[in-house]
Structures are given as C-alpha cells and as structure tokens.
Amino acid sequence: DIQMTQAPSSLSASVGDRVTITCRASQTISNYLYWYQEKRGKAPNLLIYAASRLQSGVPSRFSGSGSGTEFTLTISSLQPEDSATYYCQQSYSTPPYTFGQGTKLEIK
Amino acid sequence: QVQLQESGPGLVKPSQTLSLTCTVSGGSISSGEFFWSWIRQPPGKGLEWIGHIHYRGSTYYNPSLKSRVTISVDTSKNQFSLSLSSVTAADTAVYYCARWRDYGGYNWFDPWGQGTLVTISS
Numbered sequence: 001d002i003q004m005t006q007a008p009s010s011l012s013a014s015v016g017d018r019v020t021i022t023c024r025a026s027q028t029i030s031n032y033l034y035w036y037q038e039k040r041g042k043a044p045n046l047l048i049y050a051a052s053r054l055q056s057g058v059p060s061r062f063s064g065s066g067s068g069t070e071f072t073l074t075i076s077s078l079q080p081e082d083s084a085t086y087y088c089q090q091s092y093s094t095p096p097y098t099f100g101q102g103t104k105l106e107i108k
Numbered sequence: 109q110v111q112l113q114e115s116g117p118g119l120v121k122p123s124q125t126l127s128l129t130c131t132v133s134g135g136s137i138s139s140g141e142f143f144w145s146w147i148r149q150p151p152g153k154g155l156e157w158i159g160h161i162h163y164r165g166s167t168y169y170n171p172s173l174k175s176r177v178t179i180s181v182d183t184s185k186n187q188f189s190l191s192l193s194s195v196t197a198a199d200t201a202v203y204y205c206a207r208w209r210d211y212g213g214y215n216w217f218d219p220w221g222q223g224t225l226v227t228i229s230s
Binding site: 032034036041042043044045046049050055087089091095096097098099100101102 | 112153154155156157168170171172204206211213214215216217218219220221222223
C-alpha cells in the first residue's frame with residue numbers, strides 16, 4: 001500500500017497567517033492527490049482534487065501544489081472558520097486508497 | 109444536493125457482526141458514474157478506506173479487511189450497507205459513508221456522511 005505522511009500533525013496559527021501543510025507519499029503518485037477539511041462534528045469536505053484544482057465553492061485562499069511524492073496545502077490568509085483537521089488522500093493505481101494521518105489546525 | 113447519513117448500532121459485542129446502513133438523499137444511488145464507499149477512523153488514528161460498491165453490484169474491498177467485509181446496495185431504498193464480521197476492539201472507529209467518483213481517472217470521496225461511532229465491547 002502507498003503510505004501518506006502529513007506534517008505537521010498539529011499546528012497553531014493566527015488569523016491572517018499563511019499556513020502550509022505537507023503531505024508526502026511513499027512512492028510517486030503523479031498528481032492523484034486530494035485534500036479534505038474536517039470540522040469538529042461535521043462531515044469531511046473536499047477542498048482540492050488532482051493536487052491543485054480547487055473544488056467548486058471552496059474559498060480561493062485554499063490552494064494545493066505538488067507532484068510525484070511531495071504535496072502542499074496552503075491557506076493564504078487564515079480565517080477563524082479554518083480551524084479543522086486536514087487530510088490528504090491518494091488514488092494512484094489500484095486500491096486501496098490511502099489517507100494521511102491528519103493535521104489539526106488551531107487558531108490562536 | 110446529495111447527502112448521506114449513516115445509521116446502525118453504536119455498540120457491538122466482540123466476535124459479532126457490525127452492520128451499518130447509509131441512506132442517500134437528494135440524488136439517486138443508481139447514478140452510474142459513482143460508487144458508494146465506507147471509510148473508518150479508529151480513535152486517534154488515520155482514515156482507512158474499507159471498500160465500495162456500484163449500484164449494479166460491483167464491489168472493491170481493502171485487502172486488509174476483505175475476508176470480513178461485505179458491502180451491499182438496495183436501490184429501492186436508496187441505501188447501501190456495510191457488514192463487518194468477527195469484530196474485535198480494533199474495529200472500534202467512527203464509520204463514514206461517502207460517494208466515490210471517477211473524474212477523468214481522478215478518484216475522490218465527496219460528499220461524506222457525518223460519521224457514526226461504533227464501539228466494540230462486551
């Protein structure tokens with residue numbers, strides 16, 4: 001199975017900060033990489049697909065980049081409602097589809 | 109807007125079978141472009157894809173769980189279900205249902221249900 005490793009596992013930042021979360025794959029996955037946001041008590045929500053494409057309705061302060069084994073999710077100007085846990089997921093080749101362990105983002 | 113909602117017992121005894129149902133609203137489970145998935149998250153751990161099913165009955169399971177998992181679909185009720193046999197404490201998790209789509213070879217889960225906690229304990 002392809003292992004997905006996120007860093008950091010948690011972070012705290014202030015409103016207006018630029019925040020970056022990293023996801024690393026154990027082998028190349030091209031750009032078959034997705035990012036989800038999970039707010040407390042809510043269903044996970046797709047933010048980014050194909051590594052860099054913004055899902056419809058997602059604020060433009062969210063962006064994704066990367067290819068191969070290294071990927072990043074960036075929030076350009078952190079807002080209070082961005083407090084959540086963020087997960088990456090890969091879909092390269094055959095199942096199983098695997099996820100990162102999550103990054104918990106807290107607003108100071 | 110499609111919504112998914114999990115339902116089922118919150119407590120299951122060890123060695124028994126865990127059974128959950130996901131009800132799809134706002135759209136038809138018979139939409140051919142989608143598969144319908146189960147994903148779980150044990151406490152303090154990451155997300156694990158369990159498997160998914162097409163309305164026509166094709167199924168794909170995570171090899172790590174394949175021997176114990178059955179996913180089925182009931183198009184008349186717009187529901188799909190998960191059955192996990194011989195459960196142990198390691199199967200304690202929040203269980204999510206989600207819609208899986210293939211978009212030009214890219215595959216993701218959207219939307220998801222809110223999740224339901226299932227605890228394995230005597």
